[in-house]
Amino acid sequence: MKKILFVLLSLVIMLGLTNSYVEASESTYKNEKPKISNFKNVIDVSATPNADIYGNYDTNHFNQFSDLGAWHSYYFPDENSTDLLGGFAGPVIIGEEYPANLAQTFDQIELTNNDTKSVYDLSKATTDMAYYPGKLVQKYQMDDMTLQLTLIYVSNRSAMIKTAITNHTKKPLNLSIAWKGTLLNKLSDGDKTLDLKQTLSSSENGVEVNFSDIREVWNFFSTTETKYSIYHEIPVNTEVSGNTYQSKVEKPITISPKKVFKTYSVESYTFTNKELQDEKTKRDSYIKNQAKIMKDNKKRWQGYLDKAFANNAKNKYPEYQNAVVKSVETLTTNWLSPAGAIQHDGIVPSTSYKWFNGLWAWDSWKEAVATAKFNPQLAENSIRALFDYQIKENDAVLPQDEGAIIDAIFYNKTPERGGDGGNWNERNSKPPLSAWAVWNVYQSTKDKAFLEEMYPKLVKYHEWWYKNRDHNANGIAEYGSMISDANWKKDDSGKNLKDKNGQLVLDDEAVIEAAAWESGMDNAVRFDKEGQGEKDPGVQVLENKDENNKLVGYSINQESVDLNAYLYAEKGFLASIANVLDKQKAVDKYKKEAKKVKSYIEKNMYDKKTGFYYDLQIKDQSSKTQLLTNRGKGTEGWMPLWAKLSSDEKAESVMGNMMDKDKFNTYVPFPTASKDNKRFSATEYWRGPVWLDQALFGVEALQNYGYSSEAKFMTKNLFNHANGLMGNGPIHENYDPLTGDGLSTKNFSWSAASYYLLYENVLVNNQTTSQTGIK
Incomplete structure (x- = not known):
């Protein structure tokens, strides 16, 4: 009997040791950082x-x-x-x-x-x-x-x-x-x-x-x-x-x-x-x-x-690791080194697409924020590459646009700049996210020299928006266009048309197109020229002139809520940078300006009935305005939450719209036009498809106001419902919100950057890239 008891006791001890060993091994394995060999x-x-x-x-x-x-x-x-x-x-x-x-x-x-x-x-x-x-x-x-x-x-x-x-x-x-x-x-x-x-x-x-x-x-x-x-x-x-x-x-x-x-x-x-x-x-x-x-x-x-999976919380979400590695591979494959007119390393939107082997402004900002996490030098250079062509006061083509960052640059300059290419776009800029990018890169690198290098350039770019895109000089900007040959009407042979007085004839549709491009949301519903409804005169072109009555550019007749939320956020980022650089007067200046922008957006761009933010139509120099609720909801409506300027009460209503399954909580969430928008189209570029940058800002908007569980829920759907993402398919430019099908081109950089940040900042953490310079 004693012998039997001894054997049983030995087995119990041995099993206990075995279980302890297994648990220790699993724990050790779980704490190991994933290896290259894990991602075939x-x-x-x-x-x-x-x-x-x-x-x-x-x-x-x-x-x-x-x-x-x-x-x-x-x-x-x-x-x-x-x-x-x-x-x-x-x-x-x-x-x-x-x-x-x-x-x-x-x-x-x-x-x-x-x-x-x-x-x-x-x-x-x-x-x-x-x-x-x-x-x-x-x-x-x-x-x-x-x-x-x-x-x-x-x-x-x-x-x-x-x-x-x-x-x-x-x-x-x-x-x-x-x-x-x-x-x-x-x-x-x-x-x-x-x-x-x-x-x-x-x-x-x-x-x-x-x-x-x-x-x-x-x-x-x-x-x-x-x-x-x-x-x-x-x-x-x-x-x-x-x-x-x-x-x-x-x-x-x-x-x-x-x-x-x-x-x-x-x-x-x-x-x-x-x-x-x-x-x-x-x-x-x-x-x-x-x-x-x-x-x-x-x-x-x-x-x-190792940098991507530094957070031990990665062990809770192993199923998303392949998508993160895919993001890194996509961004790195789209990395192009200096060549031709491109002076710094940068990440192009997609080397898979015929037209995307150049550098775009806001694409580069988004890619840099994610890339800084694992390749900080590439991130810094991606930002420099666009600022290499920041417009100076003695510019041969656009001297009136001092400080501006143009839309896109390529290997070959345009004939106007002594080249033979045709893909540079100097008609418009892109949404002001450069200070956001610089600050977030700094958060990863703590490279103060980079801040010192970029700060004066960021200031000039910020000031340009108010010099050249604020038609009624009220401190609230509009999207628009530079002065460009592309904005004149042409005859069948491509020559500029002139009126009876010998003046070039402005092509309103070309200027509106440039303004939509400047927003980054090329064919969004809110930029339809004809507008919606009898009381909406549609999108019109306004001339912007300096103090000497000289034409410096064009605005469209609407103050866009996303643009001014971005500019509010940029003031916050500039304040943070100025603080690091011991420029207290600048800190105070940006905080004061931000207060004015916040007050204007809260008073004029929010609709209490629908609980959402919209663009505001302006009437030339008149003080009359019209809130464009008639054009429906779009992703621009949650940018005040991303910028952290919205009141808690308004933010709660916006969140309700975002989480509504008949609006933005679709199969793949955050369509660029709300599902209940009259002109919603699930597969038509910016009129419904899910763009991951807008989705990222939407998730961060929720996080900023304490809706962490909602943010995580939507993030998981962004991963799990995008066809091919969790398998061996490429990352797409955008996705069908109703089916999850990948749309437009593939191997798209800012989608990859957004997925990387969603994993790091939402799934294994709870943080955002939003401004903290203004509380």
Whole structure:
């Protein structure tokens, strides 16, 4: 009996110890920061690229991987494209402003067994394609060997590929190795096919693609200095035949039993002779230091993840971690380094979209706030890139707009600025969120020098709004347009029309378009020219003049609630920055100005009956105004809560509208027009689709007034109901609020930034990016 009791006691003790061990192990595991290896293929980058790069909505058919600001990117070969195995599909190159596939695959390896005289058929291998944060890995498992190809970026112009071949046999493996590729050499864009006029030539241990001087505005740019080059560590002989090349190793290799053979190659895409020569001088160093470079790449990307998952509360929400990593990968793939007119690193909206390979103002502000969390230098430079072109008083094109930040910049300047591009937009600015971005970047970096650098520029930009966009000089601004050739009516040949007095004829619709673009909400219901209802005269154009009666720009006839909420918030951020910089007079000034803006918005822009904020229609210099409740509710209505200027009572009513399932609490919440808006359209850009920046501000609006549970509820729906987000699909520009379908383009940067911030500030924390300078 004693023996039985002893055995039972031993079992109890052992089980107790075992359970303690299990609990300790789980606890240890839970406190571990997620590793790179945990995040395999969170975005599907497989492809069968062709000359027709664009699918729906002028967007690349496929998703790609890039890093370090390079202007070229790669795919995996699609599982059904067995003829592409052994190479990285693509690459995609950005022809200064427009993407194109250089090839289906351009570095495809071919292995020949010299003993059996047979070429290895990789389609018969067991394959594994793994996109991990910061690298692509292809693995081909065969009976006698394993081939592994690993690609990382080593600079903003070059990627390095490690080729590793492991001999599984008990005898030496004698191989010949060659690499081959064929240029697509054309770009199909709808009904038009553009000949890219590229040629191949052998180069030192590799091959070089020579580009032609093509200035095909709206399709592709290249010059004779543009090059794509492949350089092999191992000596090769290259033969070129038309658009096809083969680089074959000079001497066959022998791999001893159970040993691994490794070799490296560097692929560079450069725009100028200087860039090419710089990469040529570095490529041997890349290969020589490959072990350290590979290690540093892993350390950098693990650092990104460590920062993203620094909060232990991450263990409560493991299901959202893939989406966070996807956000980091999306932002990093959309990172472009200085080139052409772009002077600082920045994040473009999406390298997947034909028209988005430039830098936009408020896009850059949003991307910077999130990127500062894991790559602060990139965040700071993203802001600098737009301020590089802040308008100065002696500007050749817009001297009357001193201090303004223009809408968008690209690789090529416009003809007015001595370039030959057509995508810069100097007709309008974007909503004033730059001080928000600078302050939030500072919150992540504590880089006081950055504040000192940016503060005077932010002040000039803030002042510009009141000099050039305040028609009746009442301290409340309107969206509008700069003076621009695009605002004049044209004849059929594109020449400016003149009236009987020889004066240019203003095109009101063009100015209204620019004003809507300036709001960032291009086709929002509230900017419909015809208005809604008999008492609404619609959107009209007003001239803005300085004290000398000189025209300085245009406003539309409505004071927008979001614009003035942003400007109120900006005063708060400027006050915070001024406080850090010991500028007490400026702090007092911004607080005083903010008080006036708050009073005006609360008195004039809130409708008690519907419990929401709206734009206010103004009547030129008259004091008469009309609250535009007739145009329905939009996301602009919760910006006073985001800016923290709303009273608690008003905020409660706005919250009620936001949480109403017939208004903004849709399947994917926060549509840009309320579901009960007469002109709501679930799939029409800013007339209903969910834009993640507006959703982020909506969530933060709820948080600011203590509605944390509502904020978390809506945030979870933003994640869980966006189709593909929680799987391996890309992050979209916007989403259908009723179905969750991704809309417009994909791999969109500010959506990625918003998801990152929603995870960090709502799911694993309870904080916002809103101003704190004004209580």
